[in-house]
Amino acid sequence: MKKFFGFGYVMALALVLIHSVGFAQQTNHTVSNIRRPDSTFYALQKRLEESKEQPRFPIKIAEAHLQLGEYYHSFGLYTEAMAEYNKALEELGTGFSDELFIVLNNNIGKVYLSLNNFELAEQHFEETRKSSIQLKNDKGLAISLGLLGASHEKQGEYEEALKDQEESLSLFEKLGNEHGVAITNENIGSIYEDLEKFDLAHKFFMRAYEYLKGSGKAEEINVLNNLGDAFRKTGDYPSALEKTSMALEAAKQLNDLHQLESAHKDLSKTYALMGDYEKAHAHLLQAEEFNSAMLRSQNTDQLNVLQTIYETNKKEVEIQLLKEQNKVSVANQNLLWVALFAIVAILTIGYNYLGRKRKATLKIQEYKQRMLKAELEKKAIEEKNLQDEIQLKTASLSRYSLHLSQKNKILLDLANTLRNIAARKNMDASRKIKELVKEIDFNLQQEQEWDEFMVFFKEIHPEFIKKLSSLSENSLSPAELRLGMLLRLNLSSKEIASILRVTPDSVRVARHRLRKKLPIDQKEELVNFMIDL
Template sequence: MFIINHIKISFLFVLIYSLNAQEINTTKETELFSLKAELKNAITENDSINIGLTNIKLADFFNSISLFKEATHYYQEYLGLHLPKDSSFVKVQNQLALINLELKQYRLAEQHALQALSTSEHINYKKGEATSNALLGSVSEKRSNYNEALKFQEKSLSLFSLLKDSTGIAITNENIGSIYEDLEQYQKALNYFNIANRFAKNSPWDLKINILNNIGDINRKTKKYNDAIRFTEQALESAKSANNQSQLVSALKDLSRTYADMGNFEEAYKYLNNQYIANEEELIQNNNEIVSALQILHDVKENENKVQLLNKQNEINKVQQSIALITTSTIFLALLALFLYWKKRRKHEKHILEYKQQLLQADLDKKAAKEIALNREIDIKVSSLTNYSLHIAHKNKMLSDISKTLSKLKNRNSELVSKKLKDIVKDIEADLENNNEWTELMSYFGQIHPNFFSTLKQIVNDKLSSSEMRLCMLLRLNLSSKEIADILHITPDSVRIARYRLRKKLPLESKDDLQDYLLNLQLD
């Protein structure tokens, strides 16, 4: 019943989003047509300044619908005009840095941010300088150069403070807090997140929600669970109000983790289940947004091609009329006119072929979007598998603790109670040896890494036992020795010995790390 209801909800979500997307697409198409017409007029008038500004508007338009390739094209078109290096030049360089940072092209992001910073300092453009420093700090953080990242972010913070830019101050404080969170200096991180929260009152919703989620997560990591729940629930409600699926998923995930850390697994499971539903809705929304953006681009190109075809058709009609007049004069002129007509017709057919190729490219882009969606679905399954593994670890540890406690009690009571306690211990230990969960876990693992065990069997020096195969699977899931010990119901020393014996059966050098080798094992 839950699955059927969930399918109905997903269908309604897609239906409502599709109706809204149709209205949005119409508006976006109109805006894009207007901008392209504006660019055409500027080119016709040879007005380089308006050409540059319109290229920036077109780039900003495509950036807003996440078509980064098209956005980058128009930003580069602006840079190719070699206009004076003013605040617009700084904005374009910072936007290109932000796009490349989003695409994890850190070298390019750094180059554009440095060019923006140099120009900002030269023309004394403080806001551009502040933004460039913040971007360079983010690049350094992604590269794990935390000291350098802090240096850039602190420079950015001082500039935004000088400008009294509350949103800039909030963003930079959040960036610094994230760096200290990566360094596991949680109190410092919390202080910066709290400052960011104070300055973000009039900032965009996305920023405010992200800051609340960060504050909640820091409180969870420092075991202040009530504060963690309070801030994360605020982020959850704000995400619902702003219809921000990404932040909604993040808030649900953090609430699930917090309740799990508190030992309230019923609430943790409820929020984890809600996160799974929100993940699916986010996936649907993201897919629809990608398809809508591609549809807008496709429709505009199609309409442009139709106009071109119509113009070509008018030209052909004019040529045909000319041919009719020329043929009444002389045969020579008629043959010449026919030759010109054939040449133009061939050119027209070439344009039709190019149009068909553009349609094919648009179809390929849609398929690429579907592939991205499938990769996201795989990521969700990997997350589910890891959560299931940790669930087994927790369950085994809990049963083991109960078994030890009952074993201690059995000699302190009467003979009847002692016998009863022995039976309970026996049942619990039998449950711990139950392999059904291992079968289910290995089934999940096989769906995600179907060729892992077959590849492993081909490269080992000696046949692996079933327990060694389980150890390989858990190492592939990137679990620690303590987590593996809990799952296998053995001591950490036993895990260390098992790892040592496993190394001998694998083609490893003495300096090679066993877990890194299994994580990077190439599957056929």
């Protein structure tokens, strides 16, 4: 649970915003953990092709699709990951494997959980839970319960989340699975932290840390950060600094950008609460740098993977075309021999037979040519669809560019105003800061950002606003249209509230009013209705 940290922390944050534009141009920290996907992708692709050469072993093919899906999932390419998981399930239809089915079903649920589609995610986790009970697979049952608990926690259903996680913990302890015990203890601690029961949260985080201590993995770093949060929120700042600093050093060893950002951000909060705003400011600067580096890394990785997929598919199409052309060449050679034989036969049989044979030969050639032309057109369409898919993925990145553009404009105005305040020694700083806050609020309420957002939204979903407006008997207000567009992007109520600068309760009321104006079935989700438009 995030909280407000007072005037000192706000001042530190303001200093970060002043320097963030220039700081992004510095190169004090070299980002070296950007993954190169080519070799891994080609290895997985080769394994899939080799497994397909042995159709008698469908489970091997399913495992190859599963690994390729997990590879896509690690880069946030959920559409591609889902396609590979479904292909794996199709292969399991001819060679069933209980354990592999449980893993696949959980992975599909994880994709939906990443997309905040909790209903579909829980359907898959629940199906896996029931299957694990029937198959007496305690490990599969423990994992499914943990995932169900994670889904409930994300939705704020803490009582159900605790119940699922405690059952999962009991099973992992029974199995002697130390990694599962550690992760589940951390999950329970996170729930108690959300409930602001920090003593219980600290208890479970320490249990998790006892298992993960010295592992040098990201899980250990995450637990140390959680321990630091628990100490900070109970006012034990020295202990908070100790645990978070340990997390920072471990993150440096792994060069984990996410954990580095998290550790610097937590250190900034702790120093701000201790009144050391200079150190708070310095750590916030570094957190901002690692966050930007992480976003750049993620975007670069996704584009590299998509480009690799496109180039691989393009090569496969070219190879297939060459094969088809070779087949046509062989067919033409065969036809030539047949024609020569036919000529000899025609000379002996007579003129009439020669005429009929020529007609038959021409019909065969025309049929082959039509088949070849249809196949070439099909391959060309597939290549175009692949290019369109890459363009769509690239267009989705434009939303980040829009956000960055808006932020930089506000930061520039803020920097100029603060420079003026700093230059005038006898000025009433308190009054000027209040005026600056009003100016920031005013800038955040401007419609220009929404105009730019509308341009990008209409490029990706050109017919959405028109369709939405036509479905309502009463005209929809601009605010309702904005809510509809944000729901179409599958954002949660909390995220929408942050964007519109209102409370989550106001968002829920607005959603209810919008739903009443639209022809939606009572059982249908408003988000699913918007996505289907």
